[in-house]
Amino acid sequence: MEAMERLTRRTQGGEVPAPGRRTRRGRRVLLASVAGAAVLGGVLVLLPWGAGDAPPPAPGPAALARGAVTTGVPAALPDLAALIGDRETHLRAHPLDGASWAVLGAAYVEQGRRTADGANWPKAEKALRTSLKTGPERNPQALEGLAALAVARRDFPTAKKWGESAVRAAPKRWTAHAVLIGAYTGLGDDKGVGRALDKVMELRPDAPAVGALAAGVYRDRGWREDAAARISDAAAAAEAPAERAAYLEQAGRLAFERGEREEALRFFQEALRTDPGQRAAQAGQGRALAALGRTTEALSAYQAALAKRPSPEYALELGELYESLGLGQAARVEYDLLRERAREAEAAGADEQLVLGRLDADHGDPAAAVERLRAEWGRQPGTAVADALGWALHRTGADEEALEFATLATDGDKGGGVRSALYVFHRGVIEKELGRHGPARRHLGEALTINPYFSPLRVPEAKRALAELGEPPVEGPPG
Numbered sequence: 001m002e003a004m005e006r007l008t009r010r011t012q013g014g015e016v017p018a019p020g021r022r023t024r025r026g027r028r029v030l031l032a033s034v035a036g037a038a039v040l041g042g043v044l045v046l047l048p049w050g051a052g053d054a055p056p057p058a059p060g061p062a063a064l065a066r067g068a069v070t071t072g073v074p075a076a077l078p079d080l081a082a083l084i085g086d087r088e089t090h091l092r093a094h095p096l097d098g099a100s101w102a103v104l105g106a107a108y109v110e111q112g113r114r115t116a117d118g119a120n121w122p123k124a125e126k127a128l129r130t131s132l133k134t135g136p137e138r139n140p141q142a143l144e145g146l147a148a149l150a151v152a153r154r155d156f157p158t159a160k161k162w163g164e165s166a167v168r169a170a171p172k173r174w175t176a177h178a179v180l181i182g183a184y185t186g187l188g189d190d191k192g193v194g195r196a197l198d199k200v201m202e203l204r205p206d207a208p209a210v211g212a213l214a215a216g217v218y219r220d221r222g223w224r225e226d227a228a229a230r231i232s233d234a235a236a237a238a239e240a241p242a243e244r245a246a247y248l249e250q251a252g253r254l255a256f257e258r259g260e261r262e263e264a265l266r267f268f269q270e271a272l273r274t275d276p277g278q279r280a281a282q283a284g285q286g287r288a289l290a291a292l293g294r295t296t297e298a299l300s301a302y303q304a305a306l307a308k309r310p311s312p313e314y315a316l317e318l319g320e321l322y323e324s325l326g327l328g329q330a331a332r333v334e335y336d337l338l339r340e341r342a343r344e345a346e347a348a349g350a351d352e353q354l355v356l357g358r359l360d361a362d363h364g365d366p367a368a369a370v371e372r373l374r375a376e377w378g379r380q381p382g383t384a385v386a387d388a389l390g391w392a393l394h395r396t397g398a399d400e401e402a403l404e405f406a407t408l409a410t411d412g413d414k415g416g417g418v419r420s421a422l423y424v425f426h427r428g429v430i431e432k433e434l435g436r437h438g439p440a441r442r443h444l445g446e447a448l449t450i451n452p453y454f455s456p457l458r459v460p461e462a463k464r465a466l467a468e469l470g471e472p473p474v475e476g477p478p479g
Helices: 003-007 061-069 077-093 098-115 120-134 140-152 156-169 174-186 190-203 208-220 224-237 241-257 261-274 279-291 295-308 312-324 328-347 353-363 366-379 383-395 399-410 421-433 437-450 458-469
Strands: none
Touching (some): 061 077, 061 098, 098 120, 098 140, 120 140, 156 174, 174 190, 174 208, 208 241, 224 241, 241 261, 261 279, 279 295, 279 312, 312 328, 312 353, 328 353, 353 366, 353 383, 366 383, 383 399, 383 421, 421 458, 437 458
């Protein structure tokens, strides 16, 4: 039975297992619309007049967004805009309200994350630092907001600093531990990730947001069934449409990484129906449609996603799709746009060296890619950086060193537990170049097994490389 059909019968999220617990529960996605308004936060004041037994009015958009951004939950873009306008107006009259500055900063961070608009980052930093100056002496919400901002900027050392400060200020605040998961992941600190997740699950074991966090960690450790079960539970238990759509998009990414094109597309479509502002799901549609051979629709989906969320990552994907179709000029336009967007993001304090390194390695100057990525590895040595640096080194001909980094990215004993078809493909190509035909054959075949559609450009390369390697030699009888 399809995963989405199974999830229609689920209305409550289950217990989130501790890391390492293996489960074979099916992936279930809630298809019924969320009924009624979800009270995510905010306080409703009931006046003494009016209908005595009437239910309280539903909270407005600003209250919904405030509840979301202060409790670690994705918020809808229109609600975020309402919250930002509300807090900006309030703070013009009450500039010393430190708590409101923290809420405003968190809202800017969430809006920037949802729209890939780097203009939000300086505003968020200013608001959050103002909260530190005007708020209480122990101000975990502002510290946590600064940590979340640093994660969004891909500045993981700074995220670690602010996140650990937030934990010291409020050890029982689960969202402070949650933001450290992103920081430690970017730094390649798998033990730190495990400790932070354990603490989050201890403090809020039943929250859908915690299930989504666990799914991300399990994915990075290669526990694919556990990750799928956790994100399915989170999507089923989420109440607000924006939250539920975010978890459906995450489920779609997990399904695509398993090579399940049709299931991934259904997740992405349902995410967009639930929240039309879920542009990550629109880019995911492009990915799945391209894998299904529906290239015209795929191009339209990517273009629509980029129009509303100009992410350099999406521009790279779209450029490579154009290139796979023989549309080299269109691909170069996207690569140029990627560089422009990355420059804008870096001017706003973001770190785009990883995506720029990946672009240079395959579509620019591989030596420049190595220089970028060496510096990135020295600052924040995560798995994605290890893979990208290894591939860039290969593109410059330094295959022995390249294999060291490719092994880090793909060997679970060395921290590379994620089952990424692209990472394993990179390792197989490097091994082939070094004449290590047995491992190369094994890893190229594994890449196509993990996800036969992982890249419109690289899948044909993987198939050609395997064909060149041929069948493994058959050993004769002992003489």
